Amino acid sequence: MKEYRKEIVNAIFTNYIVVYEIDLDKDLISLVYKDEGEDLSNFLDEGRYSLINSKYAINQIEKEYSREFERRGAIDNLRRELKEKISFKFSFAGYDGKVRTVEYRRVEALDNDDIRKVLMSFCRLEDDRASAFKLKKERQKHRDLLEEELNKIKEISQSKSRFLSNMSHDLRTPISSMMGYINLANMHLDNRELVEDYLKKINTNCDQLLGIIDDVLSISQIESGRVTVDEQKFSINEVVDEIVALITPLANKKEQELIVEKSYENDEVLMDKIKVEKILINVLNNAIKYTHRCGKIIFRILAKGDVADGNLGYRFEIEDNGVGIDKSFLERIFEPFERENDREIAQIQGTGLGLSITKEIIKVLDGKIDIQSVKYEGTKVVIDLSFKPFRQDILAKYEDFNIRNLRRAEDIANQRTFNKKRFLIVDDNEANLEILSTFLQDLGATIDIATNGMDAIKIISDSDIYQYNAVLMDIKMPILDGDEATREIRKLDNRTIASIPIIGISANVYPMDKERAMDAGMDAYIVKPVNVDELLRVLKDIML
Template sequence: MSKLEEILALVRSINADEFQEQITYGDSLDDVHTELLYLSKKIESKKNRTNVIIDQISECYSGDFFSFLPISDAQDELDVFCMGFNTYIEELKEVMVSKSLLETINIKLVEEKERSEHLAKARDQFLSSMSHEIRTPLNGILVFTDLLLNNASLDSEGKKQLDYIKMSGDILLVIINDILDLAKIESGEITLFVKPFDLSKLTQLIHDTFLDKIEKKRIDFKISIDKKVPTILNGDSIRVSQILFNLISNAIKFTDVRGKIRLKIKFEDEEDDFYLIKIIIQDSGIGIPTDKLETIFNPFTQVSDNNARRYGGTGLGLTIIKKIIAIMNGKIRVKSKIDVGTKFTVTLPFAKSDYYLSGSELYIEKSKPIIEVDESKRIKVLLAEDNRINQILVQKVLSKFNLECITVANGKLAVQAVIEGDFDIVLMDIMMPIMDGYEASTAIRNLEDNTKKNIPIIALSAVVTGAVVEICNSVGINRYVSKPFEPEELYRIIIELVHE
């Protein structure tokens, strides 16, 4: 065998073993050349593929775990290696995806927690803003009405109309409070302000409020009051008004033209400290299905969507009054029959002496000590208030008690007035431009002059969210009075703090 034939046989053997290929079949120099060219190209291709594999494996160490190695048509040992490596990458990918999914879930949970906290903060800010925006004008309505009611020249008809405004405003205030702080009423953390009132007069006022609707529907509406019911009862007249207002409103709403409504007030029982009074409101209205009687006290619930569209309402009224009645240690029952009518029976205890309820507990109110006022020295009050109507209102209220009142429109001016002036007490609104009440109170408490830095401060604000009192205490505010305020109560607190 010639040298040429040996070289050709060797090259053909390599190609056959390595690449399972035999390119030529002759014994010429051209055959050797062809076989060597083929071998050279195959080796060069394998070298290039090996370099690509090495580069991609190196990238795995840099964090790119999910790059698959290329598979060629050669189906050689490099391809077998690449297929094995790719299988490993698939398994690794599943593990990494699971880990990534877990991390994503954790991130989502953190985001949801932050979102919930943000929503809670936004809700508090919204309630605070809504409380301020609604209660501020309501403060003007109610307190100016009080001032007008004390006008001796007012005739009986004018007084009656103002009584309607006052009662409607009081009920609106209570409803606003309940809606803005429904969680508070659900937990029973509401205070019942109790003083003597005439239940008969109150009932008649509420009836007269609905007189136009009663006459328009030609409803036969009759009121009967047991002679044993005391003329004057001690209780929270506003909450009692709210209960009567809601139940009478519903009775009129769901009673057809020429229907009947009966309001009966009965003396139920007498105990050592209480009178038990039963209030019955019965109508000849559309009635409530038996299976719905248990749900009518649930929030945002009406008997049917059709009723909601036809008669309107928020679906909160019965929910709120049931909770109020429970806090007053009373009971409410309902009986109803479709197309016959509905009967609500409310039983309430009324104390024989002055008291107030906080939550569901009973407290006997001790008489407050009488504070002697030095008539020779007129108390000078600084009012920080940005609402012009409320400025006029507070000035009129305080002038009635012979108090001098100077007003400023924001917290910054209040601090400046305390520094430059001589005041006995500060009435501080909370939400004001430039500098709010919290910032202004903090600045006053940081003054160097001991007399000025310790001046009594009363927060007089329409913001009634739960955190307000706590924040007031933290910045050195002595007392918190919510708008709308009772003029006599504000005067008493002013005298008490100035006296101290």
């Protein structure tokens, strides 16, 4: 009789792997049937049903299905759904990689249709159904991924639109001012004092325009991972004094009180001075821009003593009583191109890149930055940086020698003039040729020009020994660029002519561009627009 019952049970449950009985009143689950060859470790245990159902959903079922499994199998839901129908099914994917379908079927109901017991059965899926379910699941994953990528693209597009809008405004502002002052200067050519004032204002707007371009290029460098650290010896006091000297006129212009509080030893350290100054000037500039006229800005420099690896730690605090930053915007303050939407600061120029660049440079230097602010009360920025101490015991013996040679070079250079000097300027841009030629001719030099690298090679190869004191070589030119022209000049048979000093002059500002030029054989590299003081220094240095 028992065998007969077993056969009946097997026949009834032939399409099921495991069957459980759930007593809804007692909150218990017990095993009714299982396939003899099936491992129960991937199914439910016996015991308190609500806990076991929740545990199984978390531990055995993929996340996207687990919540639905737990909800559909909850006692309250079983009573509700099985009151309306005899059974319902739910398919899901398990962490073991298998696709399963669970079926809930009511067994016993009272006269009032209150459900007391339910059979919970795990069905066998035919291969084609399982494959169809997996395919559906994969398609859904692909749709989710596509949607995620689409959202990213939309976000990037919106970010670019904001950036282009900000850049259009911020680039047009100084350009518009320059055009206006040029027109005014043309109208008042007979008034030297007025024209000089207009020229100063044009120069200020040029600096503003270059600052915007530098910010964009800095972001590009950071995103491409091309930022390197160039550590040299500087005293902390020297760097701080330079920063204060640069920032004081800006504060004075707005009649602001700039307070500098120092609490440190004048340590000599190894630092990337350019990056440190950029960080601090960016933040101090912001403090001045976003603080009202006659406001107060405090610049504190504190020594933190030794930090990790024997480095010397310093804390830089910039505190102002300006317009402050809204708490909701503080969370996005370091994101590129983001600016607070506030009418009070809408007229203040900025691309929303300054703090983003600042944070990334601080990260490169292994430092930290923290911003605390209260809207309409002020802002405090705290920057922690550490530097390697300058090792006097190793480097001091070279110091006196270097200083003597540097002073000697400066003395000789200061005695030099460009009378009887001759330069070859190589550039395909007519304006650049005119500006450089006129500037050097006004200093007494003789100038020859070439408009491409091939012509420059011919002029140099046909020249007499010492006919030219130096070549000012543009990089991007037609026919043959500056790097290739330099390589060919260095290969000339006459080794004296081949060793002529060559200065690269280019609008390419990345370190890799300078490295490429130096590898080609150039003696120096200057970035456009040319700073005349730097050009004079470089020319004097290479002619020593």
